[in-house]
Amino acid sequence: MSNISHVWSHIQASLFxxxxxxxxxxxxxxxxxxxxxxLIRIEEFLPARWWHLGRPRKDRVALAKSFVAKMVxxxxxxxxxxxxxxATPNLRRICGWERVSQIPSESTFSRSFxxxxxxxxxxxxxxxxxxxxxxxxxxxxxxxxxxxxxxREKAAAKAKNxxxxxxxxxxxxxxxxxxxxxxxxxxxxxxxxxxxxxxxxPGFCDWGTKKKNGKTCHWKGYKLHVDWxxxxxxxxxxxxxxxxxxxxxxxxxxxxxxxxxVNLYDLMDAxxxxxxxxxxxxxxxxxxxxxHNQRRGEKREMSPAQKRRYDERSTAERxxxxxxxxxxxxxxxxxxxxxxxxxxxxxLLALAAERLLNLLL
Numbered sequence: 001m002s003n004i005s006h007v008w009s010h011i012q013a014s015l016f017x018x019x020x021x022x023x024x025x026x027x028x029x030x031x032x033x034x035x036x037x038x039l040i041r042i043e044e045f046l047p048a049r050w051w052h053l054g055r056p057r058k059d060r061v062a063l064a065k066s067f068v069a070k071m072v073x074x075x076x077x078x079x080x081x082x083x084x085x086x087a088t089p090n091l092r093r094i095c096g097w098e099r100v101s102q103i104p105s106e107s108t109f110s111r112s113f114x115x116x117x118x119x120x121x122x123x124x125x126x127x128x129x130x131x132x133x134x135x136x137x138x139x140x141x142x143x144x145x146x147x148x149x150x151x152r153e154k155a156a157a158k159a160k161n162x163x164x165x166x167x168x169x170x171x172x173x174x175x176x177x178x179x180x181x182x183x184x185x186x187x188x189x190x191x192x193x194x195x196x197x198x199x200x201x202p203g204f205c206d207w208g209t210k211k212k213n214g215k216t217c218h219w220k221g222y223k224l225h226v227d228w229x230x231x232x233x234x235x236x237x238x239x240x241x242x243x244x245x246x247x248x249x250x251x252x253x254x255x256x257x258x259x260x261x262v263n264l265y266d267l268m269d270a271x272x273x274x275x276x277x278x279x280x281x282x283x284x285x286x287x288x289x290x291x292h293n294q295r296r297g298e299k300r301e302m303s304p305a306q307k308r309r310y311d312e313r314s315t316a317e318r319x320x321x322x323x324x325x326x327x328x329x330x331x332x333x334x335x336x337x338x339x340x341x342x343x344x345x346x347x348l349l350a351l352a353a354e355r356l357l358n359l360l361l
Contacts, residue, residue: 023090030090033072036353037065037094039133045125062096063104063112064121069095071328071350078109078333117338122345126352130235130260133356139263141309142235142286143228144253144272145316146246147324148208149239149344151221153335156204156241186276189251194259197252201240203337208242221332222340225249226348227257230312232319233355234348235261239341246271251280258284265289267313319351327351 026034043061066081069091075081085092085103097103104112116122189197209218225238225246236256238249250272257263266281266288273293281288289310292300302310323329327347334343 023093026090030094033069034094035357036072036350037068039353039357040125040129040349042068042125045121059096060112063109064116065095067346068350071347074326074328076331078106082106117342122342122349126345126349127260129352134229134233134261139229139261141230141265141267141312142257142263143267143313143316144250146223146225147320148210148219149222149224149332150219151205151332151340153205155206155220185248186274190276194252194255201249202244204241206241206243224344225253227253228316228319229261230315231355231359232315232322234319234352237348239337239344247274247277250277254280254284265309267310323347323351
């Protein structure tokens with residue numbers, strides 16, 4: 001927390017006075033964007049500006065800052081962002097362009113976005129941000145949950161069900177051997193590395209189903225799984241197919257978060273009630289509080305102390321609401337898993353920086 005206090009002191013004492021001297025009076029949103037860009041320092045994750053042959057590329061630093069601005073301003077499309085840059089000199093200069101003629105075309109924005117997706121730019125910047133400003137403090141609760149992400153692309157064809165071996169009832173005959181049961185994904189994850197677990201998760205666009213306020217809802221696209229620290233700070237995120245059960249991404253998320261922060265409690269709803277998830281949480285030295293899933297028999301109630309802790313899980317609901325309503329979570333206009341994840345990570349990066357600064361305000 002001392003690191004972010006130092007950055008905020010620099011922003012207040014140096015950055016804002018400099019910008020107000022060089023630019024017109026800043027609006028509150030322009031100040032917020034300037035503070036977010038100063039905190040995340042996204043230019044440090046881009047290669048040096050050097051070309052050997054051909055025409056020079058448009059400034060990737062300005063383009064990267066513009067994609068962060070797109071999330072802060074919650075622009076629906078890239079065209080809307082370009083129009084905003086054209087009409088707002090302060091915003092244009094904050095991003096890095098002095099004149100309107102310097103703003104690139106939509107196709108250049110699209111090519112640079114594809115380049116940032118290939119490099120995993122926002123994900124790398126987000127990981128560094130969390131390590132720098134959350135890694136030195138003890139996080140009380142990690143609230144783990146998932147949300148629907150609608151996408152404008154064709155859903156993948158549904159895979160045909162494998163022919164399963166149906167064993168006969170009763171004991172097998174002498175000398176007969178039953179085929180071994182294929183281990184479930186949660187069982188396989190126990191012996192996998194983090195990269196192997198992430199590669200094993202499905203990442204294609206398909207149809208998802210969930211119950212919301214007693215009604216069954218369907219959507220086409222993906223599912224975003226996020227670990228939220230206290231204060232609606234996203235610590236780690238995984239994007240899977242919409243049909244993926246929430247529990248399948250729990251162990252990879254926990255492994256990612258454990259590398260970035262130290263926390264005490266893991267809070268999860270009934271979808272995560274599995275012995276493998278509980279065992280992995282305990283192996284990290286965490287205390288898991290998971291709502292009981294009433295598969296059979298009576299539902300087990302939490303103790304009053306556990307219920308009080310479990311109420312902190314509303315952090316995830318508020319975090320997803322902020323992402324969707326204010327940081328581009330509903331404005332997915334790209335296709336394919338890699339690009340959709342990049343779009344969402346730009347939003348989570350801006351959201352994380354905004355919430356970290358909010359702790360000081």
